Amino acid sequence: MLDTKGFRKFAYQVVDWMADYYENIEKYPVKSGVKPGEILSCLPDTPPEQEEPMEVILKDFEEKIIPGITHWQSPDFFAYFPANSSYPSVLAEMLTATLGAQCMVWETSPAAAELEEKMMQWIMYLTGIPSSFDGVIQDTASTATLTSLLTAREQYTHFAINEKGFSGTEKFRVYASEETHSSIEKAVKIAGFGKENLVKCAVKKDFSMDTDSLREAIQNDLRRGFNPLAVVATLGTTGTTAIDPLKEITNVAKEYGLWVHVDAALAGSALILPEYRFMIEGIEDVDTFVFNAHKWLFTNFDCSLYFVKDKAALIRTFEILPEYLKTKTHGRVNDYRDWGIQLGRRFRALKLWFVLRNFGLRKMQETLREHIRLAHMIRQNVEEAPDFELLAPAPLNTVCFRYHPSGMDEETLNRINQQLMDTLNRSGKVYFTHTRLHGKFTIRFVIGQTYTREEHVRKAWSEIIRTAMEIS
Numbered sequence: 001m002l003d004t005k006g007f008r009k010f011a012y013q014v015v016d017w018m019a020d021y022y023e024n025i026e027k028y029p030v031k032s033g034v035k036p037g038e039i040l041s042c043l044p045d046t047p048p049e050q051e052e053p054m055e056v057i058l059k060d061f062e063e064k065i066i067p068g069i070t071h072w073q074s075p076d077f078f079a080y081f082p083a084n085s086s087y088p089s090v091l092a093e094m095l096t097a098t099l100g101a102q103c104m105v106w107e108t109s110p111a112a113a114e115l116e117e118k119m120m121q122w123i124m125y126l127t128g129i130p131s132s133f134d135g136v137i138q139d140t141a142s143t144a145t146l147t148s149l150l151t152a153r154e155q156y157t158h159f160a161i162n163e164k165g166f167s168g169t170e171k172f173r174v175y176a177s178e179e180t181h182s183s184i185e186k187a188v189k190i191a192g193f194g195k196e197n198l199v200k201c202a203v204k205k206d207f208s209m210d211t212d213s214l215r216e217a218i219q220n221d222l223r224r225g226f227n228p229l230a231v232v233a234t235l236g237t238t239g240t241t242a243i244d245p246l247k248e249i250t251n252v253a254k255e256y257g258l259w260v261h262v263d264a265a266l267a268g269s270a271l272i273l274p275e276y277r278f279m280i281e282g283i284e285d286v287d288t289f290v291f292n293a294h295k296w297l298f299t300n301f302d303c304s305l306y307f308v309k310d311k312a313a314l315i316r317t318f319e320i321l322p323e324y325l326k327t328k329t330h331g332r333v334n335d336y337r338d339w340g341i342q343l344g345r346r347f348r349a350l351k352l353w354f355v356l357r358n359f360g361l362r363k364m365q366e367t368l369r370e371h372i373r374l375a376h377m378i379r380q381n382v383e384e385a386p387d388f389e390l391l392a393p394a395p396l397n398t399v400c401f402r403y404h405p406s407g408m409d410e411e412t413l414n415r416i417n418q419q420l421m422d423t424l425n426r427s428g429k430v431y432f433t434h435t436r437l438h439g440k441f442t443i444r445f446v447i448g449q450t451y452t453r454e455e456h457v458r459k460a461w462s463e464i465i466r467t468a469m470e471i472s
Contacts, residue, residue, distance in 0.1 A: 029428025032070045039068040075452040079433040082448030085300035088358035092351035103345040106333035116349035127271035133307040136339040137348045141265040142183035144290035144306040149191045152230045152259035154317045172229040175199045177209035179237040207242035230259035236267025239435040240392040247282030262289040269296035299355045371397045371447045374457045399445040403468045414441040430460045
């Protein structure tokens with residue numbers, strides 16, 4: 001087992017490996033090519049009875065684990081949404097792991113609690129989120145959305161469901177657009193509302209929520225005896241990065257007394273750009289707001305920034321105070337275990353602090369603007385290329401397109417675009433994922449990895465053109 005001397009030796013070795021990894025990451029196939037069960041089969045069925053040397057463990061890491069890793073930090077990663085990281089963030093995570101702090105209440109690590117409070121103030125300053133909000137770092141936007149809907153449920157019922165459970169007569173309804181993230185549906189189910197009580201409103205041509213559809217759905221539900229509870233607006237939908245009209249949504253919500261939660265998981269990072277502040281027009285009438293620093297703000301997973309207008313309602317929803325957690329400082333400081341679902345909490349604020357200081361606002365803005373510029377470059381390439389078709393606007397960093405040779409019916413187009421994407425991904429040179437828009441198989445080109453440059457984007461587009469010609 002490692003002692004301090006051995007730890008120092010192998011820590012240096014691991015850091016060297018990390019630096020080499022980033023220097024050589026483009027040599028790895030972006031998407032792992034292993035088959036299901038392949039990694040499982042090369043691992044022993046039982047753990048060792050005797051200690052094993054670190055040399056052997058690290059060798060197995062390289063030979064058995066790395067082949068099964070999809071390289072999210074590759075500049076050729078254009079799939080899903082980014083889960084980008086950065087050197088200062090990784091350094092902070094190393095320190096966080098070393099400290100091993102359990103940051104559930106102020107007394108268990110005062111610096112962790114107060115740094116978190118300050119970081120959320122910094123983020124409000126950087127993004128234009130009003131200082132009347134309070135903030136807390138959650139693990140994911142999924143957790144934040146569940147936290148929001150639970151708070152809405154309790155506030156609506158005067159905290160009765162937490163005390164007595166559902167009576168069966170609540171008949172709550174939650175509204176979101178057809179393009180909303182699957183985590184909204186999951187939160188609705190977990191919160192006890194029932195999947196059938198998530199009402200998905202129609203979208204406009206740009207795939208943003210149609211507020212006429214929202215109003216109509218609320219009115220229909222009221223006539224049928226339902227209780228409209230909350231609406232979830234999305235800034236930057238997962239499929240197309242559509243931006244729901246927040247001001248219009250909050251106006252409808254005010255009219256009918258609905259709780260408003262904003263899921264800005266990706267697009268919230270763009271609020272550091274003044275030209276994208278239009279997205280939060282109406283935020284003064286929002287109850288909760290979340291975006292992920294671990295998507296597009298260079299801070300590695302997990303770090304979701306959750307803002308609440310009424311922290312008293314949040315705390316009352318989640319606070320439990322057993323004797324073993326009572327402290328003399330309770331009520332005078334932020335005990336963040338009462339601000340969400342988890343009791344145990346990681347020291348997430350440290351990496352955000354490192355990133356914000358090491359990048360600075362100007363470098364962060366420069367990087368995001370470059371990603372957006374590159375996305376608009378690809379959008380133009382698609383529009384100008386013969387046999388390619390743009391399938392959605394590209395307001396941020398995601399371009400939705402398909403290969404569209406003439407004379408093919410929709411079924412054939414779907415099949416050939418699936419084939420195009422799969423062939424590209426098998427090459428190991430790039431990685432794309434898809435969505436379906438009006439039934440059309442749609443390839444998503446997402447530009448957001450920290451170290452992606454124009455050369456990587458141009459190379460990816462050339463691969464798309466070449467592969468499309470080959471398969472046709």
